[in-house]
Amino acid sequence: xxxxxxxxxxxxLLAASLFTVGLVGVMVRRNMLYILMSLxxxxxxxxxxxxxxxxxxxxxxxxxxFLMILTLAAAEVSIGIGLLLQVHRRYRTxxxxxxxxxxx
Amino acid sequence: xxxxxxxxxxxxxxAGAILVxxxxxxxxxxxxxxxxxxxxxxxxAGFWIGPSVLSVILLGILASIIxxxxxxxxxxxxxxxxxxxxxxxxxxxxxxxxxxxLTAGLVGAYHLARPLTKxx
Numbered sequence: 001x002x003x004x005x006x007x008x009x010x011x012x013l014l015a016a017s018l019f020t021v022g023l024v025g026v027m028v029r030r031n032m033l034y035i036l037m038s039l040x041x042x043x044x045x046x047x048x049x050x051x052x053x054x055x056x057x058x059x060x061x062x063x064x065x066f067l068m069i070l071t072l073a074a075a076e077v078s079i080g081i082g083l084l085l086q087v088h089r090r091y092r093t094x095x096x097x098x099x100x101x102x103x104x
Numbered sequence: 105x106x107x108x109x110x111x112x113x114x115x116x117x118x119a120g121a122i123l124v125x126x127x128x129x130x131x132x133x134x135x136x137x138x139x140x141x142x143x144x145x146x147x148x149a150g151f152w153i154g155p156s157v158l159s160v161i162l163l164g165i166l167a168s169i170i171x172x173x174x175x176x177x178x179x180x181x182x183x184x185x186x187x188x189x190x191x192x193x194x195x196x197x198x199x200x201x202x203x204x205x206l207t208a209g210l211v212g213a214y215h216l217a218r219p220l221t222k223x224x
Contacts, residue, residue, distance in 0.1 A: 070114070070118075087128065
């Protein structure tokens, strides 16, 4: 079904495009939930770059690094959702522009 | 590229855990009628043309892969067995550090989800 070996530059081009999409999403969006989703897209793009590099050199290290990135993404999204719920409880909004002061 | 271990892990972790977290968070936020009105304003033509074009291109690629030629085995295939043996061998410390990170995330998320007290 699939061709033998996708060229590395195409994989890296896809990873760069996904990373740019996620980065633009993080910078443009004001709703914190969408910012977290765009961060997940960026992490996925980095994982794809590692997978492509691991396939290019024929080593298992690329997939292991992808597993570490998945672990990081899982821990980060759980903390991020917890912080999101705290912001919603205190300020009744998800707009990150309302968080522009520090106490004290 | 036929990285089976990475594909299975991606489906398990992303579709099975992280997206479920997002769905539960959206359910708990309970945003109400204001969010529904905001989303109704997003159904104008200028918004969905671009993503629809990209989705049609993606659908074409998927169809061409499914219909396409016979399966040619890649040059060097990395089996899940190799990944597992590397995880138990040189990358053992990384696995332990990953488990510590997940425990820290668990405890942190538990404390962040506490209800507000009087002095907050």
